[in-house]
Amino acid sequence: MTATPTTPDASATDFRRPERFTREGLGWEPWLEPPAAEDLTPEQVAALVEPGRTASPYFRLLALGPEILESRTRADLDMVLTGAPRPGQEGEGLPRPERELSSTVASRVNGCVFCASVHARLAAQLGKRPEEVDLLLREGVGAADQLEPRWAAIVHAAAALTATPPTFDAGNVAELREVGLSTEAILDAVGSAAFFAWANRLMLSLGEPVVPER
Structure with a gap:
């Protein structure tokens, strides 16, 4: 949302x-x-x-x-x-809770308290993992290594995309693939974080x- x-x-x-x-x-x-x-x-x-x-x-x-x-x-x-529409490839993108997680991370890094509140609430509700979302809000993206590997990889990637200048690289893509993200899911993770890395600043x-x- x-x-x-x-x-x-x-x-x-x-x-x-x-x-x-x-x-x-x-x-x-x-x-x-x-x-x-x-x-x-x-x-x-x-x-x-x-x-x-x-x-x-x-x-x-x-x-x-x-x-x-x-x-x-x-x-x-x-x-x-x-998620970006992909005819004939339904189900291969990133699940909605993790798109909200990616958006939350960008908002947390940028310091956009309003956007972080909206997307953290959705990530917690849809993903049914409020304690982990609250950990990120409270401690920042440095707490990513306390999460399970899939969420940690998404947090690492979103934070790297939001940094100024961005530090996202092939290592982030490799980490996302290692935790099971398809190419389509990686595009959703990147799109969610990149969009809010810009929208927060506005x-x-x-x-x-x-x-x-x-």
Whole structure:
């Protein structure tokens, strides 16, 4: 599931910044005033791909560049939510929980607390391994060697792709193959991490995560 940030009503809610990485649901507050949903043009609404995203201030900001937004959203949905479509090769890609794991790692390395919360929550729920996800959130990617080999290899690869400059190389591919990933699964792992290695940086430049007071 792609990250869809929302901003609660500031007049009714006090905000505080999250103190650490978490799987809890967070809001997101933009630093720039986004267009109102009713002010979006038909072209901008179409670029959201999913009309319900008009509720998100983040996506309304991105709708100021509709062509770029549409490309961004379709890439996100293909790589992270469904995996790249491969007619006749169903079942050979990376399972959804591990695509979410790869996205979580990129977000953790980049320091994007909002995106990490969304993808860590999905990785934990779908993969039924919340303790290991929480370990990564708490200790960072250095904790990868405490995981079983398949998850460790995915974490190593995602972290290498996210580094500046990237350090992903043939050794990462070999490690992924050793733990049983097919070529299609490796492409999904790379796509999920690479997409969020970029998308986190965009989100971090436009606003910040917030925790509503309960």
